[in-house]
Amino acid sequence: MSKTQVATCINGDTHEFLCDTHQTLLDVLRHELDLTGSKEGCATGDCGACSVMLDDRLVCACLVLGVEVDGKEIETIEGMSSGSGLHAIQQKFIDLAALQCGICTPGVLVATKALLTKNKNPSEEEVRFWLAGNLCRCTGYDKIVRAVLEVAADMRNA
Amino acid sequence: MEYVTPKSASEASQALSQEGAFALAGGTDLLVKLKTRFVSPSVVVDIKHIPNIMTIKQSAEGWWIGAATPCAEIVEHDSLSKNWPGVVEALSLIGSTQIQGRATLGGNLCNASPAADSIPALIAAGATCVISGQTKEREEPVEKIVTAPGMTTLGKGEFIIGFKLPIPKNRSGDAYLRLIPRSEMDIAVVGAGVSLSLSEDGKIEAIRVALGAIAPTQVLLSGLEDIFIGKEPNDDAIQKLVSLAEKACKPINDKRGTIEYRTKIAGVLAKRAFGIALKRANNY
Numbered sequence A: 001m002s003k004t005q006v007a008t009c010i011n012g013d014t015h016e017f018l019c020d021t022h023q024t025l026l027d028v029l030r031h032e033l034d035l036t037g038s039k040e041g042c043a044t045g046d047c048g049a050c051s052v053m054l055d056d057r058l059v060c061a062c063l064v065l066g067v068e069v070d071g072k073e074i075e076t077i078e079g080m081s082s083g084s085g086l087h088a089i090q091q092k093f094i095d096l097a098a099l100q101c102g103i104c105t106p107g108v109l110v111a112t113k114a115l116l117t118k119n120k121n122p123s124e125e126e127v128r129f130w131l132a133g134n135l136c137r138c139t140g141y142d143k144i145v146r147a148v149l150e151v152a153a154d155m156r157n158a
Numbered sequence B: 001m002e003y004v005t006p007k008s009a010s011e012a013s014q015a016l017s018q019e020g021a022f023a024l025a026g027g028t029d030l031l032v033k034l035k036t037r038f039v040s041p042s043v044v045v046d047i048k049h050i051p052n053i054m055t056i057k058q059s060a061e062g063w064w065i066g067a068a069t070p071c072a073e074i075v076e077h078d079s080l081s082k083n084w085p086g087v088v089e090a091l092s093l094i095g096s097t098q099i100q101g102r103a104t105l106g107g108n109l110c111n112a113s114p115a116a117d118s119i120p121a122l123i124a125a126g127a128t129c130v131i132s133g134q135t136k137e138r139e140e141p142v143e144k145i146v147t148a149p150g151m152t153t154l155g156k157g158e159f160i161i162g163f164k165l166p167i168p169k170n171r172s173g174d175a176y177l178r179l180i181p182r183s184e185m186d187i188a189v190v191g192a193g194v195s196l197s198l199s200e201d202g203k204i205e206a207i208r209v210a211l212g213a214i215a216p217t218q219v220l221l222s223g224l225e226d227i228f229i230g231k232e233p234n235d236d237a238i239q240k241l242v243s244l245a246e247k248a249c250k251p252i253n254d255k256r257g258t259i260e261y262r263t264k265i266a267g268v269l270a271k272r273a274f275g276i277a278l279k280r281a282n283n284y
Ligand SMILES: Cc1cc2nc3c(=O)[nH]c(=O)nc-3n(C[C@H](O)[C@H](O)[C@H](O)COP(=O)(O)OP(=O)(O)OC[C@H]3O[C@@H](n4cnc5c(N)ncnc54)[C@H](O)[C@@H]3O)c2cc1C
Pocket: A044, A045, A046, B022, B023, B024, B025, B026, B027, B028, B029, B030, B031, B032, B047, B067, B068, B093, B094, B095, B096, B099, B102, B103, B104, B105, B106, B107, B108, B109, B110, B111, B115, B116, B117, B118, B154, B158, B159, B160, B161, B185, B186, B187, B188
């Protein structure tokens, strides 16, 4: 079957790729573009390990078709740190040991950044609701929630 | 599988009239079904490039909510949320933040799940949907769309382009409640939507109650007029509402709830949603 040509902007860089219509954005990121930071936990929208920003909205990359993103802007975990170092959210997760195996972490970080862009001072309840679509089998969530609240406070005071 | 992005409603209808064509809005149901091979479309028609299908507008006639507008965008709309808090809270319950970024009202309705959260609230609110077809456009009340799980009254080439809601009169209110086993990310055991308006002297002028997940399709309760219209709501009337809600139940037994439990909860949620809608009407 012939493939579709797709042009998109990922983490500020233009990417062009050929895509089968049945490939998801997650398939494309991981298998065509070697951006393997976004993880596949479930492939059905339940776990959030594949969280990316699509035109400034948090979405599951596993529930977006690759062909849909033509002309769109995507941000993935690979775009979070700057050349000089980790993003404050990433550093805080390390400092507070808010990750263990790390499979959920890219998705949690992308979702956290999206939350803190919208809401600089979320309550614990707001953090828990916002991240309800990011499943973690290791941490029990407590350290994740604490890291988000702490980094939010740091970022407000910065 | 072919993928097309029609730029007009008529182009979309044309594409959708092909054998094996499926509309794609947010994809949060369709992609799951694609992966599980529950469906295997010959052509996927991405309807998001059609004018007005992703816009929210208010005019003298009322509200327009484009059928492919992501829920996250609807939830952020302050004046719509003030006018129809029940509808907005219902659709805000769909999935997670990530799902909200993509899920749409058109998809929630046309996926036709008995447990779909937006449908009871839309029915209670008296919402209609505008349906685009190959030859004509038609408008139907939301309760006329779903006929059975996964089945709708949409014909070949037809799709929903948007939803219409009136501007609520003074002293109106609506509410939606659902029960799920977890506090997030689960499927309704029961959902209940209530919309009502009051006269100046506090009597009920209009009321609509719709239930979800208690039968193969959403149920708009009948028989409410005799109980409520022209009267001030009292405990006796509310008890009758509970009985009507329980009687409307033809639920299934499953891991989320037994028939008995669902029936009981339907009454409880109808009563509580009524209470919230009434309070909102008194403050609106
Ligand atoms: C993790 C997860 C959690 C979820 N939680 C909930 C929940 O709590 N409550 C709930 O109600 N649902 C839930 N859902 C289901 C789903 O997210 C909703 O039903 C959503 O509203 C579907 O909208 P969509 O735009 O993504 O639909 P799509 O997947 O794009 O489409 C769904 C179906 O409707 C058809 N369709 C779409 N738009 C139109 C249109 N305008 N006209 C005609 N046909 C159309 C498609 O062809 C397809 O058959 C969940 C799904 C996931 C993956």
